[in-house]
Amino acid sequence: DQQVKQNSPSLSVQEGRISILNCDYTNSMFDYFLWYKKYPAEGPTFLISISSIKDKNEDGRFTVFLNKSAKHLSLHIVPSQPGDSAVYFCAASLTNNAGNMLTFGGGTRLMVKP
Amino acid sequence: EAGVAQSPRYKIIEKRQSVAFWCNPISGHATLYWYQQILGQGPKLLIQFQNNGVVDDSQLPKDRFSAERLKGVDSTLKIQPAKLEDSAVYLCASSYPGQGDYGYTFGSGTRLTVV
Numbered sequence: 258d259q260q261v262k263q264n265s266p267s268l269s270v271q272e273g274r275i276s277i278l279n280c281d282y283t284n285s286m287f288d289y290f291l292w293y294k295k296y297p298a299e300g301p302t303f304l305i306s307i308s309s310i311k312d313k314n315e316d317g318r319f320t321v322f323l324n325k326s327a328k329h330l331s332l333h334i335v336p337s338q339p340g341d342s343a344v345y346f347c348a349a350s351l352t353n354n355a356g357n358m359l360t361f362g363g364g365t366r367l368m369v370k371p
Numbered sequence: 372e373a374g375v376a377q378s379p380r381y382k383i384i385e386k387r388q389s390v391a392f393w394c395n396p397i398s399g400h401a402t403l404y405w406y407q408q409i410l411g412q413g414p415k416l417l418i419q420f421q422n423n424g425v426v427d428d429s430q431l432p433k434d435r436f437s438a439e440r441l442k443g444v445d446s447t448l449k450i451q452p453a454k455l456e457d458s459a460v461y462l463c464a465s466s467y468p469g470q471g472d473y474g475y476t477f478g479s480g481t482r483l484t485v486v
Binding site for chain 1: 375401402404411412413414415416419420421426427462464466467473474475476477478479480
């Protein structure tokens with residue numbers, strides 16, 4: 258039972274253009290959604306998050322959009338840079354008193370061509 | 372601030388052998404997590420600790436996996452006996468309690484290969 262899904266395993270974009278990464282979820286109890294970036298041989302690095310009560314959060318070149326009725330979120334990167342090439346994971350959070358338990362999607366490999 | 376430290380970085384064992392992984396979280400972080408990432412998949416939560424107590428271990432295969440955090444700081448994850456399907460990267464992460472929107476910090480992981 259995959260509660261968080263990233264349906265595109267890979268995405269190729271030209272430098273300077275917009276990258277859009279998508280994610281779908283099924284559990285309406287998730288309270289936060291996060292995006293992580295992962296380079297080979299490193300752990301995932303937190304990128305940006307959004308609360309389930311918001312529909313947009315922006316941080317520099319990165320914007321996350323949340324559509325609760327569709328149970329869908331997306332990450333926009335504008336403009337895309339070659340250094341953005343990595344695997345991007347969408348994660349959904351259930352917060353408890355101790356922290357938050359994350360359920361990850363399968364990842365999307367982004368390649369930004371110079 | 373020093374990050375989450377994990378060792379070893381790589382481990383190759385034969386099936387039915389046992390193996391242990393070590394994690395040292397960021398200083399002051401009461402909450403510690405172990406995740407398993409199989410190649411081509413996203414990380415999957417195995418266990419969550421707060422200090423030295425288990426908060427959630429519902430996805431830990433308890434017939435072969437065990438984890439402890441005896442003094443509320445370092446943690447050890449053990450597999451005994453290992454199976455071929457345990458080949459994965461084992462990631463440790465830590466955070467302050469109650470953080471919802473804060474993406475917690477992962478270590479670089481231990482890559483386990485079971486042959």
